[in-house]
Amino acid sequence: MIKTVEHKNPKLRKSIKAVLQILSFLFFIALILMCISFYADAENLESLPPLPIFPENPATPEKVELGKKLFFDRRLSGDGTMACATCHNPETGYSDALPISLSYPTTRNWRNAPAIINLAYNKAFFWDGRAVNMEEQALFPIMSAFEMNQNLDYLEEELKEVPEYVAAFQDVFGGEITRERVGMALAAFQKTIISKDSPLDKYLQGNKDALTQVQKKGYDIFTGKGNCIACHNGPNLTDNKFYNIGVPENPSVVNDPRVSATRRFTAKVSGYTAYRTLSEDPGRYLVTKDRRDWKAFKTQTLREISLTGPYMHNGVFDTLKEAIEFFNKGGGNDPNKTPLLKPLHLTDEEKRALESFLREALTGDLVIVKMPEVP
Numbered sequence: 001m002i003k004t005v006e007h008k009n010p011k012l013r014k015s016i017k018a019v020l021q022i023l024s025f026l027f028f029i030a031l032i033l034m035c036i037s038f039y040a041d042a043e044n045l046e047s048l049p050p051l052p053i054f055p056e057n058p059a060t061p062e063k064v065e066l067g068k069k070l071f072f073d074r075r076l077s078g079d080g081t082m083a084c085a086t087c088h089n090p091e092t093g094y095s096d097a098l099p100i101s102l103s104y105p106t107t108r109n110w111r112n113a114p115a116i117i118n119l120a121y122n123k124a125f126f127w128d129g130r131a132v133n134m135e136e137q138a139l140f141p142i143m144s145a146f147e148m149n150q151n152l153d154y155l156e157e158e159l160k161e162v163p164e165y166v167a168a169f170q171d172v173f174g175g176e177i178t179r180e181r182v183g184m185a186l187a188a189f190q191k192t193i194i195s196k197d198s199p200l201d202k203y204l205q206g207n208k209d210a211l212t213q214v215q216k217k218g219y220d221i222f223t224g225k226g227n228c229i230a231c232h233n234g235p236n237l238t239d240n241k242f243y244n245i246g247v248p249e250n251p252s253v254v255n256d257p258r259v260s261a262t263r264r265f266t267a268k269v270s271g272y273t274a275y276r277t278l279s280e281d282p283g284r285y286l287v288t289k290d291r292r293d294w295k296a297f298k299t300q301t302l303r304e305i306s307l308t309g310p311y312m313h314n315g316v317f318d319t320l321k322e323a324i325e326f327f328n329k330g331g332g333n334d335p336n337k338t339p340l341l342k343p344l345h346l347t348d349e350e351k352r353a354l355e356s357f358l359r360e361a362l363t364g365d366l367v368i369v370k371m372p373e374v375p
Contacts, residue, residue, distance in 0.1 A: 045223065046235040047201040051120055051191065057135060059188045063172045065372070066165075067189025070182060073374045075158055076142050078149035079105065084141070084186065087113040090369045093307030094193060099315025100253055107146040108258030110266070110281065112315040115308040117366065118301055120191040121236040127297045127313045128284045129242060138186035139179060146262045152179040164375035195303045198364030200357075211361055218357025221350050226327070228354075230340055231299045237362070242284045242296040245341055246332025249280060250314040281314065294336050304366055306359040320355050 070076065071084045087101050088094045094115045096102055101113035111127055125131040131140055141147040142155065159165045159177045169177045172185065202210035203219070211219060222228045231239050253259045267275035270286040284293040297313045311317040317326060326332070328351065331341035346354070 044233060045200070045204060045229065045237070047204040048118070048121070048194075048196045048235045051194065054120075054191070057184045057187060059191060060172065062168070063185055063188045064192055065189075066168045066172055067185035067187070068369065068372050069168075069374050070186055071189055072371050075162075076148055076150055076155065077104070078151070081105070082148050084138075085371070087141070087147075088116050093117065093304050093366075095308050097309070099250060099310045099318075100259070101147075103146050103262075104144075104149040106258075107149075108253070108256055108262055109146055110253070110259050110262045111313050112310065114298075114300055115304065116190055116193055117195050117304050117308075118236050119193065122238070122301075123240040124242075124298055128287050129298055130287045134187035134190060135180070135183040138190065139183045145265065155179065155182070162375050193367055193369070195364045195366040198303065199361040201364065203361070212356075214353050214356045215361045217350070217353040218355070219361065221346065221354045222357055225350070226344055226346065226354060227340070228327075232302050237302040238299045240299065242293060242298050243338045243340070244283070244293075244295045244297075244334055244336045245327075246334035246337040247295075247297070247312045247314065247326075248316060248332050250316040253314070254279075283313070292336070295334060296336075302358060303362050303364065306363055307366075320358060321351075324351050324354055324358075 071088075074080045074083045076083060082102070082104070087096045089096055094117050095113045099112060101109040101111060103109040114127060119125070119134055119137070122134075125134065125137040126140070131137040139152070142150050143152055156177055156179060159182070165177060169175065169181060169185075173181050175181075199210045199215065200219070222232075231241065231243065233239055263278055263281065264275045267278050267282065267286060271289070272278070272282070272286060280295065282294055284296040284298075285291065287293070305311075305320065309318060309320065311320070311323045317323045324346075327341070328344045328346045330343040331337055
């Protein structure tokens with residue numbers, strides 16, 4: 001049996017106590033410094049690094065070219081009228097410039113088409129984060145009833161009737177056409193849609209003349225008073241997280257019976273039992289079933305933001321001015337709204353500077369893909 005030895009020397013006990021207090025203090029300081037370092041790293045802006053490597057789906061020129069042809073091929077939709085490029089048009093910032101995305105005939109989508117620029121740097125996909133990788137992300141719209149409405153079993157057989165595709169899949173994958181390989185080819189192509197070398201990138205790389213004086217003031221607001229950097233950080237200006245910021249419903253579509261049907265259908269197949277009475281978009285909640293995610297949506301990249309309006313998950317804001325004013329007021333009125341948003345009290349001059357930074361300093365060299373010859 002081990003007995004506790006008590007030191008009878010008062011001076012020794014006092015010395016041990018002092019040492020323990022010092023060690024506790026040093027541990028506390030180290031913990032604070034770790035937290036400060038963590039949050040500082042989380043809220044840094046960085047220039048865009050080289051394209052990540054994806055060992056599970058390595059890109060080759062042949063795979064990218066195959067994905068490009070599929071991206072523009074209307075066979076991927078149920079009635080042959082839509083391609084991926086229909087809603088992600090290279091000429092409109094790889095979105096469709098509409099408040100609510102285009103949809104399959106007789107149906108109506110319920111969300112804005114997010115631009116697919118710099119998807120390769122993302123960790124979450126879609127407004128609600130339901131896809132865990134780009135390969136899944138590529139297939140979801142194809143089989144969605146209110147988007148491209150294509151049966152994937154049928155798509156496999158349809159593409160197998162095209163000799164050029166049969167040969168291309170054999171060459172790229174060493175086998176026949178499958179839905180998984182369709183997703184891999186599409187993802188490989190979409191990973192090449194990159195915006196880089198913006199004025200902000202050059203500024204962060206040390207060229208202090210890359211931003212105009214107005215843009216520098218906007219940068220200071222973005223990283224300071226405006227606190228935009230709290231969520232829009234890192235090399236792709238997104239933390240890949242989800243927030244309820246109190247975005248109001250879009251009055252132009254909220255009462256559209258087709259949108260209501262889409263909302264209820266999505267909730268129903270997501271396992272939400274009260275889908276019949278649902279009158280708003282639950283956001284990420286339908287994926288996680290966590291009440292804290294009610295009406296939470298993904299932080300989108302701000303790169304090329306001048307091209308990708310209207311803004312928010314439902315396209316409720318037509319212009320950047322409207323979006324900036326929304327955040328200036330502290331977001332919307334929702335009981336589940338993130339505490340990160342507070343009124344900013346920006347002056348008109350500060351709002352103009354912030355818009356200049358967003359509109360001009362975040363516009364870089366964007367890859368604009370031309371439609372290939374589809375077999």
